[in-house]
Amino acid sequence: MENLRIRNARFIITPNDLNNTIIYERKDIIVENGVITCIGDHCSKPRGSLVIDASKQVVTPAYINAHTHAGTSFLRGSIPDHEYWDLIKTQKVIEEKLLTPELVFHSSRLSCAEMLLNGIIGFIDMYHYPEETIKACIDLGLYVSTGPIMPVEEELKLFLSKFKNVDRVFPIINIPNMNYSRLEELDNIFSLAKKYGLKIQLHVSETRREVFLFKKYTEHWPIEYLYKNKLLGENVYLVNPNWVSSTELEYISEERASIILCPHRSMRLAIGGFAPVYEAIRKNIPLTVGTGDFTGDKINILSEIRELLLLYRHYYKDTRLRLGATYSYVVLNGYRVMGIKGGYIKEGYPANLVVYDIDALKNTPLHSGNLLSRFILGNGFIPHYIVVDGHIIYDSSKHDELVKRLEDSIVYLEHISQRINYETGELIEQAW
CATH class of the missing domain: 3.20.20.140 (Metal-dependent hydrolases)
Incomplete structure (x- = not known):
């Protein structure tokens, strides 16, 4: 299982408990064998780690x-x-x-x-x-x-x-x-x-x-x-x-x-x-x-x-x-x-994470005091990486590859859609 270092995250948003959310700034996150092992300024990078530069990104739980x-x-x-x-x-x-x-x-x-x-x-x-x-x-x-x-x-x-x-x-x-x-x-x-x-x-x-x-x-x-x-x-x-x-x-x-x-x-x-x-x-x-x-x-x-x-x-x-x-x-x-462990970005928890890009045009000014409001009420952040149990399962730079992988499903639903009036829900009779 690969190790991961998320370096210098601009912000980290995580629940602290059921009724409290906390925000960290400019911290590293180290993931080893699918588990978060360090969050901080002086985390040791595991040998052979994949590195994500998150200096212009927000990290949250998935x-x-x-x-x-x-x-x-x-x-x-x-x-x-x-x-x-x-x-x-x-x-x-x-x-x-x-x-x-x-x-x-x-x-x-x-x-x-x-x-x-x-x-x-x-x-x-x-x-x-x-x-x-x-x-x-x-x-x-x-x-x-x-x-x-x-x-x-x-x-x-x-x-x-x-x-x-x-x-x-x-x-x-x-x-x-x-x-x-x-x-x-x-x-x-x-x-x-x-x-x-x-x-x-x-x-x-x-x-x-x-x-x-x-x-x-x-x-x-x-x-x-x-x-x-x-x-x-x-x-x-x-x-x-x-x-x-x-x-x-x-x-x-x-x-x-x-x-x-x-x-x-x-x-x-x-x-x-x-x-x-x-x-x-x-x-x-x-x-x-x-x-x-x-x-x-x-x-x-x-x-x-x-x-x-x-x-x-x-x-x-x-x-x-x-x-x-x-x-x-x-x-x-x-x-x-x-029924799974998670929801926190804490040491000892599975690395189930989302790394969001910060769009400066949509989200300036941005600091710890207005981050949650911009993040939830503004909703102007786009995921760049999705991490499950320490594995990157989605990278937005490879979006076209995912589209190609699912092309048969896209074509199938486009074909089905020809039989439905989407405004009224009525079926359109035609040869299959």
């Missing part, structure tokens, strides 16, 4: 995308004016006509390439044909956590036999919604997760309509139902609980379940509700962000952090959610839900 539907990138930019329920119906029609394992493979491949370009090295996915997403993305050097949707036991056993011991793959069980008409099946899925020691990723309480329909037919709110039936726990990831009551928030805190939010998707689809982020953080509920499906529009965790912060401030009319604390909380909990 990011985890805690919720994706990577296989939907063939719908990028489509159906921009649909609200949630109309979009779900339209998307279902498209998928029934077009979705194949091959399409999921090529879509996932381009989604993972976009993640890589934005400093994301791992993601938790929920979509059809999860084995295709795994094949598409581990080849790019990413960590992948995914699994079958509402599986029967034999299906789950087959999936685990293929992927349980694959490096950088973390099997989970996916539940797309809390359907009040399938509660027995839901209970069975939780039993399977417990039997096989798996985490569950669950869309829940995303819309007002969903929440009140569930209440009407079960006499419980969705998360209340999970709690009363002893289904909540630290292995349960609640995705987009925009309509969650204060009592349910107590249940989540008590059982140490995690919350994953996709702010851009919620705004794009006019969801209306918004999870009580500040209260969740005060209760130390693990909370982080993801980009969701194609309605996330861009697969960029810094953008989601920005939109989480701004949406909270707009919705609650205060600035209690602070920039540095939000960044640290989201980044560290991303690694926590992924």
Whole structure:
């Protein structure tokens, strides 16, 4: 394994703890055997090290995308004016006509390439044909956590036999919604997760309509139902609980379940509700962000952090959610839900890093006092290097090589796109 020296980094941004971000200036980072061994002014350079001159660059931890539907990138930019329920119906029609394992493979491949370009090295996915997403993305050097949707036991056993011991793959069980008409099946899925020691990723309480329909037919709110039936726990990831009551928030805190939010998707689809982020953080509920499906529009965790912060401030009319604390909380909990060590730039931690170029035209003046604001709210920094476990897996100077490597996926999705009206979501009938 190669050693690495990141020399004289102009800035290093890293969480110090869950509620505090710190900034170093003009420091070296030494990586040996994939692990950070020194941060400072007088670090010894290991023999045979690869050297990155970071004197005009910013170094941060690499990011985890805690919720994706990577296989939907063939719908990028489509159906921009649909609200949630109309979009779900339209998307279902498209998928029934077009979705194949091959399409999921090529879509996932381009989604993972976009993640890589934005400093994301791992993601938790929920979509059809999860084995295709795994094949598409581990080849790019990413960590992948995914699994079958509402599986029967034999299906789950087959999936685990293929992927349980694959490096950088973390099997989970996916539940797309809390359907009040399938509660027995839901209970069975939780039993399977417990039997096989798996985490569950669950869309829940995303819309007002969903929440009140569930209440009407079960006499419980969705998360209340999970709690009363002893289904909540630290292995349960609640995705987009925009309509969650204060009592349910107590249940989540008590059982140490995690919350994953996709702010851009919620705004794009006019969801209306918004999870009580500040209260969740005060209760130390693990909370982080993801980009969701194609309605996330861009697969960029810094953008989601920005939109989480701004949406909270707009919705609650205060600035209690602070920039540095939000960044640290989201980044560290991303690694926590992924199940890997990281999120810090500290000695003894895996070298999962992003090295960003500083564009002087966009970011002058730049100093430690305004760096976080420019970095997150301005979002004008472009990754130059992505480092995973000490290996450089992306170098922007070799971007054209990556494009060429993925050319077959680009051509495939361009071909598929000829069958879709991207404004309305209607299918265009033509010869294949």
